[in-house]
Amino acid sequence: MEMIKADKLIFEYEKRDEEGNVISTSRAVDEVDLDIKPGDFIAILGHNGSGKSTLAKHMNAILVPTDGSMWVDGKDTSREEHIWDIRQSAGMVFQNPDNQIIAAVVEEDVGFGPENLGVPTEEIWERVEESLRSVGMISYRHHSPNKLSGGQKQRVAIAGVLAMRPKCIVLDEPTAMLDPNGRKEVLKSVAELRQKENITVILITHYMEEVVDADHVIVMDHGHIVMQGTPREIFSQVEELKRYRLDVPQVTLLADELRKRGLDVPAGILKKEELVNALCR
Amino acid sequence: MIRDITIGQYYPAASKIHMLDPRVKIICTLLYLISLFTFKNLAGYVFAAVFLAVCVRLAKVPFKYIMRGLKPIIVLLLITVLFNLFLTPGGEILFTFWRFKVTEQGLRTAVYMTIRLIFLITGASLMTLTTTPNALTDGLEKMLNPLNRIKVPVHEISMIMSIALRFIPILLEETDKIMKAQTARGADLESGNIIQKAKAMVPILVPLFVSAFRRANDLAMAMEARCYRGGAGRTKMKPLIYNRRDYIAYAVMAVYMIAAFSAGRYLPFHVWIF
Structure with missing residues (x-):
C-alpha cells in the first residue's frame, strides 16, 4: 500500500470580496498524481509559487483537495473522521522555527504532540527522551527554545513530530530560514532518521543541493509536476531545470559545461567526488 | 532598553x-x-x-x-x-x-x-x-478546573496565557529589530512632544501587529498539525x-x-x- 497517494489532485485558492462572493480563483495545484511508498525519501523541488507547499499541506490534511483526492496511509484526507489519524501518521515540520515551538522548555515542546494524542505520562517521557536523542538535542532538554540557534530549533521541531511516532514526516522548506550551518545540521538529522527509523521522508525545498540523496525527485512548476525521476536523471537535464528557475548545483553545472565543450564527462553529476573521479579517469 | x-x-x-x-x-x-x-x-x-x-x-x-x-x-x-x-x-x-x-x-x-x-x-x-510562569498557569488551570462545568474554557485560557508568555521575548526582539530598521530609514523616535512621539510609534506598531498575526496563524497551523484539539482527551507530561x-x-x-x-x-x- 502507498504511504501517500494523490489522484488528479486540484487545489484552488479563492479570492472573495466583502460580501463573500468569489471574485477569482487561482489554481495552486493542478491535477497532480503521486505515489509514495513507505520508506521512500522523496524531494519536491520548485520555485516560489510552484504549489509545492500547498501540496505538502494536503499530506497533513491542513488543506483538503478542491477536486481529486489524497490518501495518506490508505485514508482519504477529505473525510473528517480520519483527520487526526492522518496528522499523527504524517507529521509536518514547517519553515519558521519560532512559529512552531509551543512550549517554553524544549522537553515540554516535544511532549506537546503526545499530550494531544492522550499518551500516558510515563510513555510521554520515554518518547520525549528517545526523540530528543535521535536528533541529538538531549543535552538541551531543559533549555528555553529562545536561546537555541535556528538549526537547533528546527531539530527540536523534528523531535516534536517524531514523538508522535509518525510513519511519514513532511518537511516544508525546513532550511529556508537557516544559515548554512543550520541547514547542514537539519539535513544530517533528517538523513539519520531515514537510516535508523526507516521513516518515509518528504522534503520540500528550493535548494537543489539538498535533494541529491533522495530516492526520487519531483519538480513542480505552476501547480504541475513537470519532471520526476532519480536525482541523476533530473540533474542531467540542466537546461530544463534552468527553465523552471531552479539553481543547479555548481558541480553539476561545471560538469555540464565541460561536457558541452567536448570532455568525456557523464551527464547528471551530483557530487564533487564524482566529478573528480570522472576527470581523473 | x-x-x-x-x-x-x-x-x-x-x-x-x-x-x-x-x-x-x-x-x-x-x-x-x-x-x-x-x-x-x-x-x-x-x-x-x-x-x-x-x-x-x-x-x-x-x-x-x-x-x-x-x-x-x-x-x-x-x-x-x-x-x-x-x-x-x-x-x-x-x-x-x-x-x-x-x-x-x-x-x-x-x-x-x-x-x-x-x-x-x-x-x-x-x-x-x-x-515559573508555566507552573503558575498550570496551577491555575488545575485549580479552576471545576469552572469547566459552567462552560468557562479554563484549558484554553491557560493555553493562551502560556503561549503569550512564550512569545513575549520573541516579540520584544522583533520590536527591537523593527525600531532599528525604521531608524535606519530615517524615522525619528526620540525627539518631539508626547503627541509626536506617539505618532512616531505607528510605523513600529503596524509591522509588529502584522507580524504577530502572521505568527499566530503559523502557530495555529503547527498546533493543529500536531493534533491539538483542545483540552479534552489530553494527557499531561508533567501532571501536578x-x-x-x-x-x-x-x-x-x-x-x-x-x-x-x-x-x-x-x-x-x-x-x-x-
Missing part, C-alpha cells in the same frame, strides 16, 4: 519554596493576603512579618530582588499614606498641619495600610519569584501531584492562619496608640 522588561520575574534557585506545587503557593499567598486584612492590633502584623521573613529566607531569594518589586508601588503607597493620615476623622487630634488635622485614628490607619501594602506586594512577588512537602506546607499555613488571626484580634499587645 526594551529587554529590561521582565514579566513573571522568576528567580531560579533550588529552595524548598521553589519545589512546592504551584497550587500550594497560589492558595497560601491568597490566604496570607486575606490574613493581613483581619488584624486589629500590632501583634498580628508582627506575626505576619515574622512569617514572611521566614518564607523569604527559605526561598533563598536575595532581599534586593524583593525590594525591586516594591519600587513601582512607592507612589501608590505615598498617596495612600497622605490621604489616610490627613483625612481620617476620629479619636484625639494629635497635631494640626495648616488646614489638616492628624487624628489618632488617621495615624493608625496610615501605618497599618502601609504595612499591609508592603506585605501584600512582598508576599505576591515571593510567589512569582519562586514559580501533591507531595508530602505540599501537605506540610498546607499544615504550616493552617497553623499560621489560626495563630495570626487570633493574635491579631485578641492578643492584648499595644504600643502607644497601635
